[in-house]
Amino acid sequence: MLIENQHYRTVWYDDTTRQVAMINQNKLPFVFELVYFKTYQETAEAIRDMTVRGAGAIGATAGFAMAQAFDTTGDLVKIQEARAYIEATRPTAVNLFYATEKVFNAGKEHRNSAMVAAQQIADEDAEGCRLIGEYGNTLIKPSGRILTHCNAGWLAFVDYGSALSPVYAAHNAGKQPFVYVDETRPRGQGARLTAYELEQNKVDHRIIADNAAAYYMAKGAIDMVITGADRITANGDVANKIGTLEKAILAKEFGIPFYVAAPFSTFDFNTPSGDMIVIEERSDEELLYHEGPDEHNIIRKIRMAAPGSAGLNPAFDVTPHRYITGFITNRGIIRPDELKGYQ
Numbered sequence: 001m002l003i004e005n006q007h008y009r010t011v012w013y014d015d016t017t018r019q020v021a022m023i024n025q026n027k028l029p030f031v032f033e034l035v036y037f038k039t040y041q042e043t044a045e046a047i048r049d050m051t052v053r054g055a056g057a058i059g060a061t062a063g064f065a066m067a068q069a070f071d072t073t074g075d076l077v078k079i080q081e082a083r084a085y086i087e088a089t090r091p092t093a094v095n096l097f098y099a100t101e102k103v104f105n106a107g108k109e110h111r112n113s114a115m116v117a118a119q120q121i122a123d124e125d126a127e128g129c130r131l132i133g134e135y136g137n138t139l140i141k142p143s144g145r146i147l148t149h150c151n152a153g154w155l156a157f158v159d160y161g162s163a164l165s166p167v168y169a170a171h172n173a174g175k176q177p178f179v180y181v182d183e184t185r186p187r188g189q190g191a192r193l194t195a196y197e198l199e200q201n202k203v204d205h206r207i208i209a210d211n212a213a214a215y216y217m218a219k220g221a222i223d224m225v226i227t228g229a230d231r232i233t234a235n236g237d238v239a240n241k242i243g244t245l246e247k248a249i250l251a252k253e254f255g256i257p258f259y260v261a262a263p264f265s266t267f268d269f270n271t272p273s274g275d276m277i278v279i280e281e282r283s284d285e286e287l288l289y290h291e292g293p294d295e296h297n298i299i300r301k302i303r304m305a306a307p308g309s310a311g312l313n314p315a316f317d318v319t320p321h322r323y324i325t326g327f328i329t330n331r332g333i334i335r336p337d338e339l340k341g342y343q
């Protein structure tokens with residue numbers, strides 16, 4: 001996708017420096033910075049501290065980290081340690097585990113195949129998201145008004161994105177989509193990242209407070225909701241950014257279609273239902289503090305909450321499949337009750 005009219009992927013392996021390269025999402029939208037990591041530990045740390053985030057981007061990064069481990073040793077005990085280290089970074093997005101397994105199996109057979117497998121994961125992610133855009137575009141009206149939550153745009157994947165890919169496809173096809181961007185507290189992925197992407201790609205949008213969606217739905221101002229997913233279980237339950245469940249319940253109340261966009265690497269058919277998903281609990285600092293530039297453009301962190309109070313910060317919630325109209329996938333649009341045919 002484009003930043004200042006130049007095409008970037010979110011994460012890639014840089015052959016020249018032999019390092020994993022990525023856009024530093026912690027600095028966006030205020031500073032655009034590329035960062036490079038030499039070792040699997042550094043790359044894994046970038047997943048943990050959310051330098052890179054979003055299901056597909058996490059998966060591709062984990063694949064590259066696994067390949068970096070194979071670059072340094074062929075000792076399978078050490079490789080298993082590396083795999084555990086990478087898998088301990090973030091528990092909820094299934095793409096991470098999909099990637100470590102695939103690269104581990106490839107590298108176990110032929111050490112040199114690990115990087116080939118990692119590159120394949122990244123390329124498949126980009127192509128899968130492009131297809132999501134093509135299928136999802138068919139659902140968007142000429143002036144469709146879409147609500148999205150968190151950031152499931154190209155920054156959350158290797159390219160194109162999941163929830164935003166249909167929006168970009170519609171925009172590129174000459175439609176005039178309008179996006180309501182949930183700010184997505186506590187970390188603000190909507191206000192910071194989704195808005196940044198849409199602005200760079202000249203898609204009309206407004207940031208709204210997390211608690212404003214019902215107001216716009218009640219006014220009839222939202223035609224559809226599209227979110228991403230971090231894990232979709234066999235019965236069609238969806239783990240996604242905290243607050244997604246609320247939006248799904250609201251959409252049902254107001255008779256608005258609620259779509260979840262995800263490539264097949266996000267489906268976890270080994271887990272029967274959403275109540276079995278491990279939900280990541282993050283530091284309450286994300287909730288109690290805000291970060292942004294002051295009037296001199298220096299990034300500052302300021303406390304927003306009562307001194308002394310602690311917070312609770314679950315990063316994801318689970319939306320039961322009964323709230324979901326359909327999944328926009330790289331294999332087409334699938335209703336939750338049709339998922340069985342794909343397992």
Ligand SMILES: CSC[C@H]1O[C@H](OP(=O)(O)O)[C@H](O)[C@@H]1O
Pocket residue numbers: 053054055056149150151152153156162189227228229230239240241242315
């Ligand atoms: C489907 S990927 C985008 C997805 O990633 C988010 O989580 P995080 O920013 O914590 O990595 C969230 O669930 C988004 O919808």
